[in-house]
Amino acid sequence: YSTLRLILGDQLNALHSWFSGDKDDVLYVIAELRQETDYVPHHLQKVCGFFAAMEHFAHALQKAGFHVLHLTLDDTEQDDSLPALLARLCREYRCSEIEYQRPDEYRLAKQLAGMEIEATSVKCVDTEHFLLPFDELEQYFTANKHLTMEHFYRQMRRRFNLLMENDKPVGGQWNFDAANRGKLKPADLKEIPAPLLFETDISAIRARLERHKVRTIGELSEPFIWPVTRAQAKQLLSYFCQHLLPHFGRFQDAMTAHSPHGWSLYHSRLSFALNTKMLHPKQVIDAAINAYETSNGAIDIAQIEGFVRQILGWREYVRGVYWVNMPEYKQYNTLKASRPLPGYFWNGKTRMRCLEHAIGQSLTSAYAHHIQRLMVTGNFCLITGIDPDEVDQWYLGIYIDALEWVELPNTRGMTQFADQGIVATKPYAASGNYIQKMSDYCSGCHYRVKEKTTEDACPLNSLYWGFMHQHRDRLENNPRIGMVYRNWDKQSREMRDATLARAECCLDHIEEL
Numbered sequence: 063y064s065t066l067r068l069i070l071g072d073q074l075n076a077l078h079s080w081f082s083g084d085k086d087d088v089l090y091v092i093a094e095l096r097q098e099t100d101y102v103p104h105h106l107q108k109v110c111g112f113f114a115a116m117e118h119f120a121h122a123l124q125k126a127g128f129h130v131l132h133l134t135l136d137d138t139e140q141d142d143s144l145p146a147l148l149a150r151l152c153r154e155y156r157c158s159e160i161e162y163q164r165p166d167e168y169r170l171a172k173q174l175a176g177m178e179i180e181a182t183s184v185k186c187v188d189t190e191h192f193l194l195p196f197d198e199l200e201q202y203f204t205a206n207k208h209l210t211m212e213h214f215y216r217q218m219r220r221r222f223n224l225l226m227e228n229d230k231p232v233g234g235q236w237n238f239d240a241a242n243r244g245k246l247k248p249a250d251l252k253e254i255p256a257p258l259l260f261e262t263d264i265s266a267i268r269a270r271l272e273r274h275k276v277r278t279i280g281e282l283s284e285p286f287i288w289p290v291t292r293a294q295a296k297q298l299l300s301y302f303c304q305h306l307l308p309h310f311g312r313f314q315d316a317m318t319a320h321s322p323h324g325w326s327l328y329h330s331r332l333s334f335a336l337n338t339k340m341l342h343p344k345q346v347i348d349a350a351i352n353a354y355e356t357s358n359g360a361i362d363i364a365q366i367e368g369f370v371r372q373i374l375g376w377r378e379y380v381r382g383v384y385w386v387n388m389p390e391y392k393q394y395n396t397l398k399a400s401r402p403l404p405g406y407f408w409n410g411k412t413r414m415r416c417l418e419h420a421i422g423q424s425l426t427s428a429y430a431h432h433i434q435r436l437m438v439t440g441n442f443c444l445i446t447g448i449d450p451d452e453v454d455q456w457y458l459g460i461y462i463d464a465l466e467w468v469e470l471p472n473t474r475g476m477t478q479f480a481d482q483g484i485v486a487t488k489p490y491a492a493s494g495n496y497i498q499k500m501s502d503y504c505s506g507c508h509y510r511v512k513e514k515t516t517e518d519a520c521p522l523n524s525l526y527w528g529f530m531h532q533h534r535d536r537l538e539n540n541p542r543i544g545m546v547y548r549n550w551d552k553q554s555r556e557m558r559d560a561t562l563a564r565a566e567c568c569l570d571h572i573e574e575l
């Protein structure tokens with residue numbers, strides 16, 4: 063073969079222009095590698111999901127007549143890095159050229175860009191995945207500078223002419239965020255549809271991971287439920303459009319412990335299929351808009367807009383933030399947070415029901431929906447001052463969809479406010495009141511959400527004020543926060559002291575909460 067083309071585990075894009083060209087002289091390589099299983103401890107379902115999807119993709123390409131080398135951990139045991147593997151394969155197959163698609167992660171992009179292999183030329187091409195071309199990111203994003211997601215999102219709506227009517231947003235407004243905050247009432251719980259789960263046999267992959275002693279976290283009950291083929295991914299998309307999209311926006315921020323389907327609610331669970339590129343974001347947006355337009359009103363504008371905003375807005379936005387700010391972004395720790403992550407993040411054993419639930423389901427399903435990630439685990443780490451490196455490691459390992467380009471701005475930026483305000487204009491800090499408003503977690507909790515200073519008071523209440531007090535100098539002049547301090551100052555001296563003392567006590571005993 064003259065050319066070796068590398069396909070990374072998150073580049074399973076069957077529509078890439080590579081696959082419409084000449085087949086004969088090209089060898090495609092898809093490889094399981096220890097460097098990828100080990101850069102952080104991953105959830106068992108995440109590793110199995112990536113490996114299974116890679117294997118299916120390799121077989122689909124072979125079936126379509128391409129020359130594909132699918133290498134398992136058994137085959138790459140001798141290669142201690144990706145460049146080492148590529149160098150060996152170029153020698154073995156006498157390839158004089160390597161082509162690869164630009165990695166979405168800085169770590170891999172740097173590794174491949176720095177690769178030098180004797181008598182071999184190396185070429186990087188686009189992944190053809192995102193809506194916004196990579197080369198244009200700098201026209202929208204500036205390093206170290208805040209760009210409001212909403213501003214970016216409106217530009218994207220106009221640019222790609224999505225949910226637009228004569229240059230105006232469909233429905234007369236850009237954003238229906240206010241309609242996205244419904245709380246689930248007991249009667250709503252019975253209506254939540256069961257999620258679509260697949261049944262892939264991954265026992266061989268699992269055995270391989272055990273044989274190679276790959277360290278993983280979390281649990282896996284077989285068969286495997288996540289989509290691992292393009293056909294399954296498309297099925298999941300159709301299922302979402304038909305059964306979940308009609309209520310997606312309304313219950314976007316809701317949380318419940320009282321439904322067997324509460325772990326995924328009306329969320330699409332498409333992030334894994336999107337991040338592995340089995341689905342193209344435009345394909346997902348088009349399918350959802352088509353469902354909205356043909357639904358005879360069953361799907362209203364608040365539902366579809368809320369969904370399109372996540373993919374056209376947030377997903378493209380965090381990618382831009384990531385690329386213009388890396389590698390510095392990974393070092394930011396604006397609030398100088400340094401506490402280690404409590405042990406219950408790894409086993410879910412805490413008396414705080416909200417955390418127990420969000421962490422527990424993350425361990426059992428490698429998934430939590432956005433508000434659980436942002437307002438339960440994320441908020442807790444923020445107001446207790448957990449070291450952002452430890453927060454990143456946890457998020458990067460535990461979720462099936464976790465890849466650094468999307469995880470990092472969400473974690474370090476959106477939840478931890480560690481990025482000097484590049485993503486968020488204020489910290490997403492909340493007390494137990496927010497959890498009570500958006501969920502039914504508090505009713506079965508060991509702690510009392512109405513209490514602030516007692517021994518059984520919800521820890522979030524005092525920790526919230528402890529955090530606000532600690533960072534007063536930085537936050538007080540923020541126009542979106544000033545009011546909070548006025549409320550604090552109105553409380554009696556005794557109450558403030560007792561609240562801060564309780565916060566101190568919670569932090570001193572953080573492992574026992």
Ligand code: FAD
Nearest residue numbers: 329330331332333372376377432435436463464465469472
């Ligand atoms: P849905 O609620 O159905 O949303 C549809 C799609 O919109 C998602 O599949 C996703 O592609 C996109 N989306 C929604 N919110 C965001 C967002 N904030 N940033 C980027 N894309 C978004 N998403 C990841 O894909 N990988 C991660 O590693 C990841 N880490 C996160 C860490 C934290 C602390 C937070 C707060 C969010 C994180 N997210 C991450 C974003 C979001 O929580 C997930 O994309 C979402 O929960 C995936 O579930 P879903 O497919 O059911 O999403």
